[in-house]
Amino acid sequence: MKKILVVEDNIDIHNLIREILEKAQYQVLNAYSGTEALMILEKENIDLILLDLMLPGMTGEEFIAKVKNIPIIVVSAKTTSEDKVSVLLSGASDYITKPFDSSELLARVKVQLRTIRNSNTIELKYKDMFLNQNNRCLFINNQKITLTKTEYAILKQLLLNPNQVTTKSKLLELISNDTLDCDENSLKVHISNIRKKIKSISSNEYIESVWGIGFKICD
Amino acid sequence: MKKILVVEDNIDIHNLIREILEKAQYQVLNAYSGTEALMILEKENIDLILLDLMLPGMTGEEFIAKVKNIPIIVVSAKTTSEDKVSVLLSGASDYITKPFDSSELLARVKVQLRTIRNSNTIELKYKDMFLNQNNRCLFINNQKITLTKTEYAILKQLLLNPNQVTTKSKLLELISNDTLDCDENSLKVHISNIRKKIKSISSNEYIESVWGIGFKICD
DNA sequence: CTATTTCTTAACTATTTCTTAACAACTTTC
DNA sequence: GAAAGTTGTTAAGAAATAGTTAAGAAATAG
Numbered sequence: 037m038k039k040i041l042v043v044e045d046n047i048d049i050h051n052l053i054r055e056i057l058e059k060a061q062y063q064v065l066n067a068y069s070g071t072e073a074l075m076i077l078e079k080e081n082i083d084l085i086l087l088d089l090m091l092p093g094m095t096g097e098e099f100i101a102k103v104k105n106i107p108i109i110v111v112s113a114k115t116t117s118e119d120k121v122s123v124l125l126s127g128a129s130d131y132i133t134k135p136f137d138s139s140e141l142l143a144r145v146k147v148q149l150r151t152i153r154n155s156n157t158i159e160l161k162y163k164d165m166f167l168n169q170n171n172r173c174l175f176i177n178n179q180k181i182t183l184t185k186t187e188y189a190i191l192k193q194l195l196l197n198p199n200q201v202t203t204k205s206k207l208l209e210l211i212s213n214d215t216l217d218c219d220e221n222s223l224k225v226h227i228s229n230i231r232k233k234i235k236s237i238s239s240n241e242y243i244e245s246v247w248g249i250g251f252k253i254c255d
Numbered sequence: 256m257k258k259i260l261v262v263e264d265n266i267d268i269h270n271l272i273r274e275i276l277e278k279a280q281y282q283v284l285n286a287y288s289g290t291e292a293l294m295i296l297e298k299e300n301i302d303l304i305l306l307d308l309m310l311p312g313m314t315g316e317e318f319i320a321k322v323k324n325i326p327i328i329v330v331s332a333k334t335t336s337e338d339k340v341s342v343l344l345s346g347a348s349d350y351i352t353k354p355f356d357s358s359e360l361l362a363r364v365k366v367q368l369r370t371i372r373n374s375n376t377i378e379l380k381y382k383d384m385f386l387n388q389n390n391r392c393l394f395i396n397n398q399k400i401t402l403t404k405t406e407y408a409i410l411k412q413l414l415l416n417p418n419q420v421t422t423k424s425k426l427l428e429l430i431s432n433d434t435l436d437c438d439e440n441s442l443k444v445h446i447s448n449i450r451k452k453i454k455s456i457s458s459n460e461y462i463e464s465v466w467g468i469g470f471k472i473c474d
Numbered sequence: 475c476t477a478t479t480t481c482t483t484a485a486c487t488a489t490t491t492c493t494t495a496a497c498a499a500c501t502t503t504c
Numbered sequence: 505g506a507a508a509g510t511t512g513t514t515a516a517g518a519a520a521t522a523g524t525t526a527a528g529a530a531a532t533a534g
Contacts, residue, residue, distance in 0.1 A: 117356040117358055117359045118358075120359050120362065121358045121359055121361075121362040124359075124362040124363060124365070124366050125362055125365065128366075129366055130349070130366070137336035137340075139336055139337075139340045140336045140339050140340055140343075142340075143339065143340040143343040143344050144343060146343070146344060147343050147347075147348055147349070151370075159323065159324070161323055161324040161325075162300060163296075163297060163298060163299065163300050164296075164297035164298070166323075177297075184479080184480055184481085185480080185481095186480080186481075187480095198300065199300075199376075199387075199389060199390050200389040200390055201389065201390055201391055211481095219482080219483085220521095220522095221482075221483065221484080222481070222482050222483075224521095224522065224523065224524090225481080225482075225483090225523090225524085225525090226481085227522090227523085228522090228523060228524065228525090231523090232524095245521090245522065245523090246390075246391060247403060247404060247489095247490060247491070247520095247521070247522080248404045248490095248491085248520085248521070249391070249404065252390055254390050254392075255258075255299070255300050255399070403490080403491060403492085404491080405491080405492075406491095430492095438493085438494085439510095439511095440493075440494070440495080441492070441493055441494080443510095443511065443512065443513090444492080444493075444494090444512090444513085444514090445492085446511095446512085447511095447512060447513060447514090450512090451513090464510095464511065464512090466500095466501070466502085466510070466511080467501095467502095467509090467510070
């Protein structure tokens with residue numbers, strides 16, 4: 037069950053929001069000021085924050101700046117674009133104006149709880165290439181390629197860091213099972229084998245070599 | 256530089272959106288139907304999709320269902336909560352109603368691009384020249400130039416110290432791999448090769464020589 | 475224990491990058 | 505404006521790295 041922290045000093049609106057969320061099976065925690073909310077954040081593992089901008093003591097922007105890695109939906113009576121923009125740029129993930137529609141509030145809550153960091157994605161995607169982390173298979177154009185353990189490890193590393201060079205030593209570290217007894221030669225063979233498998237069903241080049249450094253999957 | 260795919264069949268709105276995004280230094284790709292968009296997604300590595308709901312051939316919901324792992328902002332003339340809710344629940348990440356405010360559009364685009372994975376691109380920028388330190392590529396006018404190890408090292412040094420002369424001996428030190436056996440002649444060739452690569456896609460002169468001292472990148 | 479798959483090694487080829495060298499072009503100095 | 509010094513360009517060969525293949529070793533599955 038997802039935990040949502042509601043930060044709102046107006047009791048009526050607070051209760052309204054809580055009712056909506058609890059009816060949708062979320063666990064709701066309550067804070068009536070920014071400082072109180074920060075205290076709760078230290079103790080609890082919160083998945084999402086609903087924040088009213090006009091709080092006693094601390095401004096909404098100040099509060100947003102102190103929160104890291106938790107999505108924040110601002111619920112505010114301010115309707116101008118300037119307000120929305122400044123809040124969104126300062127770190128909020130969404131902005132809903134009062135009065136709000138309860139179903140829209142719920143939908144936007146679901147969007148935030150459905151992010152990559154919250155849902156462990158089983159598929160790594162790059163262009164038309166999918167690496168399924170359940171069955172360790174690679175799909176290109178819906179065609180399946182079975183990978184060996186090391187081939188999977190190499191591709192996963194590259195797909196986790198697209199448009200980034202992964203050094204040969206990093207890859208070697210990955211594939212050497214504690215022993216550290218495999219060398220660069222071995223890595224070259226693995227890369228070659230992966231490319232051969234890919235080439236059998238697609239004409240695209242996915243793995244690029246970066247001369248003297250390592251490999252990357254890149255535009 | 257982030258790639259945004261705009262899916263919209265109305266030419267005027269399409270051009271307006273493209274203009275806004277390009278002014279904000281995003282690379283914009285265009286699709287005028289859902290099927291066209293899906294084709295582009297297979298080839299290109301898109302960071303974000305801006306989608307008009309009313310498309311020829313395929314409904315917005317059908318399109319959204321086919322896209323995985325790429326955030327979608329729906330830009331629609333439909334303003335009812337029901338419309339918003341159904342789209343958000345079917346997989347879109349945000350919903351903007353027409354007519355929209357350009358700064359709010361940009362802010363919401365930034366929110367979607369501000370994920371953990373996207374936030375760690377390290378780029379050295381100079382005028383319209385971007386040296387991406389993740390993939391060691393140089394971009395001028397969105398065109399990619401691949402650099403060799405030494406070319407990258409030289410350009411990085413120059414871009415780290417703009418408007419400043421880097422001495423030839425400093426550069427030699429950089430590029431000589433322990434051996435210290437390369438000479439000034441070699442450096443000249445490298446500089447020449449970098450300039451040749453840049454000249455192939457831009458008429459600007461970036462690297463200036465400082466007679467008797469070294470080189471600089473300068474206004 | 476055997477059969478199969480996967481990994482590593484080694485020899486070899488192919489490719490890319492770097493250096494060298496010769497020469498052309500440009501600056502400075504006298 | 506000629507000489508000396510410096511920079512720029514080009515091409516070719518050297519050096520470094522990447523890629524391929526096949527065979528045997530190691531690991532895994534049956």
